[in-house]
Amino acid sequence: MxxxxxxxxxxxxxxxxxxxxxxxxxxxxxxxxxxxxxxxxxxxxxxxxxxxxxxxxxxxxxxxxxxxxxxxxxxxxxxxxxxxxxxxxxxxxxxxxxxxxxxxxxxxxxxxxxxxxxxxxxxxxxxxxxxxxxxRRYAADFLAARRDLAAGAVGTPQLLRSLTRDPGTGSIPHAARVPQWTMFLETLIHDFDALNWMNPGAEPVSVHVLADALVEPDLRDAGFIDTAVATIRYSNGAMAVAEASFSALYGYDVRGETFGSRGMVQAGRPTETAARTYGPEGLSARTPRLNIELFADAYRDELADFAAHAAARRDGAPAPDHGVPLTPGLADARRALAMARACIESVQTGLPASVAGSVVSGAGEAHDGAAAVAR
Structure with missing residues (x-):
């Protein structure tokens, strides 16, 4: 041996x-x-x-x-x-x-x-x-769309859309215990980052929100939100829509889209598994009901990227190069959080709200090398 x-x-x-x-x-x-x-x-x-x-x-x-x-x-x-x-x-x-x-x-x-x-x-x-x-950045279809954007496939971005519809049954268990602003701080914040990432070089300027309790209307007066649509204006003139619901009866539905002067890229669709069932009522397919099922590979890939960056810092080695800006850092966290806080303000006032301040320089990875911050 x-x-x-x-x-x-x-x-x-x-x-x-x-x-x-x-x-x-x-x-x-x-x-x-x-x-x-x-x-x-x-x-x-x-x-x-x-x-x-x-x-x-x-x-x-x-x-x-x-x-x-x-x-x-x-x-x-x-x-x-x-x-x-x-x-x-x-x-x-x-x-x-x-x-x-x-x-x-x-x-x-x-x-x-x-x-x-x-x-x-x-x-x-x-x-x-x-x-x-x-x-979401690490999902294969979103990353492919971002690479197409980097290659100039859509020209100048003009209209963007991102949506998150969580699977539901028509009611939301324990809805009364859900923190009031979960819709923006924990759900739509993914869409805000996706829109920022799919509109490279631009900064969010303002938001205007419509939000309601359409799934659990009895909780409306308590401030519960289960359905929301936010419109966003960017510093490059592009307009975006982010929408979310806590109860899609057909399962997870996560999508993104950038339309521009030369074309359009899309990512995501109402997701289904590869298995098909043919019966008296026609063709059917099972849809994911768990986030760790829908984004299993993306969750693992983001941790692999994190480990690679941590090893590079520890060992004094070059950071991973993904060909396009990928790894979300503090600058990206700030943009998305500023949008979420502006959405909360818009819900409270019923009016458009400005997205706060500039991004702290040197904190986290650069945002596509952009320095254009809305004033």
Missing amino acids: SYLPVDPARPEPVRVGLIGAGWMGAFHARSLASTIPGAVLAAIADPALEPAVSLAAELGVPQVTADPADLFADPAIDAVVIAGPIRFHAALSAAAARAGKHVFCEKPGATTLEELSEVEAAVAEAGVHWQIGFN
Whole structure:
């Protein structure tokens, strides 16, 4: 018997600590433990210890803690993935950065722009990589459309559209417990980033929103929103529409479109599986009902990209080159959050609202090299 030699130059995997063992955190954990090249899941932190211990046992993760600070203090941890409740995102990101950890944070990066400014300052001072979970960029059809845009397929963008319709049954379980502005901070924020990404070089200037509780009208007076349409004006003159519903009976429906002076690119469609059923009522196909089913590959690819960036920072190597701007950083998080906050203002006033301020320079990846910020 003779073993093959191991290449001594092979880089060490990025050792990742996960914060949050809930629905999304558990999916990220399973990806990090089995399918993300160049990464290893080294620890899990969650104040609710029982699910964290169970997940760690399932995946063979050696370290579990109730306190994320234990991950920040561990010199063996290179990076953290933050998948806890959004009200903790900013504080956890800033603390991780100050501890010298690279950060992948689920959206949104913060609940207010002031909170995000604190993250930006911590990241800039520490010089770590910070990435936000705008997974739609990594979906094959959206990335293909973005590459076509970069090649000039549509000319000058004029009209854009992005939509998210979550699967539903005609009612929304536990709707009364859904935080009031979830529609903008956690759902449409994906569409805002997609529109910004599909309109390279432009900045969002203003928004105007129509929103209502059409699925759960009894909660309208309590401020619940389950249906919304936002119109957006950009600094290059382009106009965009973002729409969302929490209850599409036919399953997930996520789409994007950019129309311009030379043509149009589209991504997404009401998604169906490859299996078909032929019966007395005709042809039918099953549609995804889980986000981790619809975007499974995109979720894994964004973590692989994060691990590659973290390894490059750690090892002093060049950052990954995707051919087009891909990796969403703090500048992208700020744009999308500013749009979400403007949408909230528009709902409260019934009037158009300006999208706040400029993007902090040097925070996160560049936005297609653009410096045009709406004044």
